Amino acid sequence: MQTFQHYLQSQNQVAPELRDTVRSVVSACLNISANVRLGALAGVLGEAGTGNVQGEAQKKLDVIANQILIDELKQNPNVAGLASEEEDDFVACHEQGEYLVLFDPLDGSSNIDVNISIGTIFSVLKRDKTVSGSLKVEDFLQKGAQQVAAGYVLYGVQTVLVLTFKHGVNVFTLNEQGEWLQTHENPKIPEQTAEFAINMSNQRHWEMPVQQYIGELLAGKDGARGKNYNMRWVASMVAEVHRILMRGGVFLYPKDNRDSSKAGKLRLMYEANPLGLIVAQSGGKITNARENMLEIQPTGLHQRVAVVLGSAEEVERVRELHG
Ligand SMILES: O=P(O)(O)OC[C@H]1O[C@](O)(COP(=O)(O)O)[C@@H](O)[C@@H]1O
Ligand SMILES: [Mg+2]
Numbered sequence: 001m002q003t004f005q006h007y008l009q010s011q012n013q014v015a016p017e018l019r020d021t022v023r024s025v026v027s028a029c030l031n032i033s034a035n036v037r038l039g040a041l042a043g044v045l046g047e048a049g050t051g052n053v054q055g056e057a058q059k060k061l062d063v064i065a066n067q068i069l070i071d072e073l074k075q076n077p078n079v080a081g082l083a084s085e086e087e088d089d090f091v092a093c094h095e096q097g098e099y100l101v102l103f104d105p106l107d108g109s110s111n112i113d114v115n116i117s118i119g120t121i122f123s124v125l126k127r128d129k130t131v132s133g134s135l136k137v138e139d140f141l142q143k144g145a146q147q148v149a150a151g152y153v154l155y156g157v158q159t160v161l162v163l164t165f166k167h168g169v170n171v172f173t174l175n176e177q178g179e180w181l182q183t184h185e186n187p188k189i190p191e192q193t194a195e196f197a198i199n200m201s202n203q204r205h206w207e208m209p210v211q212q213y214i215g216e217l218l219a220g221k222d223g224a225r226g227k228n229y230n231m232r233w234v235a236s237m238v239a240e241v242h243r244i245l246m247r248g249g250v251f252l253y254p255k256d257n258r259d260s261s262k263a264g265k266l267r268l269m270y271e272a273n274p275l276g277l278i279v280a281q282s283g284g285k286i287t288n289a290r291e292n293m294l295e296i297q298p299t300g301l302h303q304r305v306a307v308v309l310g311s312a313e314e315v316e317r318v319r320e321l322h323g
């Protein structure tokens with residue numbers, strides 16, 4: 001089996017500086033993984049007692065993972081700047097650096113203390129060198145389609161690294177020696193599925209098209225779709241995406257009418273775009289229910305979006321119902 005190190009070395013079509021940037025992200029994730037594994041033994045569980053820019057309570061591991069990534073990336077001269085779900089503003093790093101790294105240091109925070117899969121999600125953008133001057137937030141506001149690399153590390157039953165340089169998707173599994181070995185090459189999300197993921201407790205808040213869609217699935221064999229569907233909800237988007245990558249499915253976190261100022265719960269730059277690139281590179285689809293997610297022009301670092309992703313046939317049906 002090929003190691004991640006060998007895989008990176010063999011990617012001649014990818015700029016060495018980009019490969020080195022991704023190497024730093026993965027190295028930080030190995031360190032995060034060591035903390036995740038030890039949990040209570042390392043005293044890393046529980047609340048941090050602080051909140052992030054989006055008003056969410058931070059767990060100790062949210063803060064630790066964020067700091068590990070920042071410390072590692074700041075050492076890499078190829079990194080011009082970074083942005084994190086847990087930081088109010090972007091952090092400028094090296095003036096000569098060519099790459100911008102955006103991340104959700106720990107996705108699935110509500111699962112940290114109960115030993116359910118969580119992950120780190122990352123996105124890499126190329127800095128537009130034609131724009132002179134110091135780093136600005138606008139440098140980060142690029143469409144998902146402009147990402148040059150994206151991926152995640154899932155701290156699950158196995159620890160896996162899933163990565164794309166936009167030439168398909170590769171999956172590496174962490175062994176006992178701390179090495180990543182390639183275990184899947186170009187997994188493909190099946191076009192059809194009979195499995196959906198949505199937080200059903202929000203049903204009363206959904207808009208009509210989502211009510212109708214989930215109604216069709218719940219009607220099973222007797223309804224418009226003519227087949228029975230099963231449901232899963234891990235509450236870690238990264239774990240849901242990995243399940244969908246491995247066996248298909250559809251995931252929704254729709255806009256709802258709890259807070260009309262929010263377009264959704266999930267973050268475009270740290271969650272939807274990087275996971276969207278993985279999904280698109282493996283034959284699946286991702287939308288905010290109306291537009292292709294990867295074609296949305298971002299307007300803010302912490303922008304939220306509705307998310308529908310996974311097996312093409314289901315994502316298309318949701319889009320159709322939204323008119
Ligand atoms: O608690 P809910 O409403 O089911 O939301 C779960 C969703 O929130 C998230 O945990 C948000 O991510 P963070 O944990 O990074 O804030 C997603 O991973 C997940 O899909
Ligand atoms: Mg998250």
Ligand SMILES: [Mg+2]
Nearest residue numbers: 104105106107
């Ligand atoms: Mg998070």
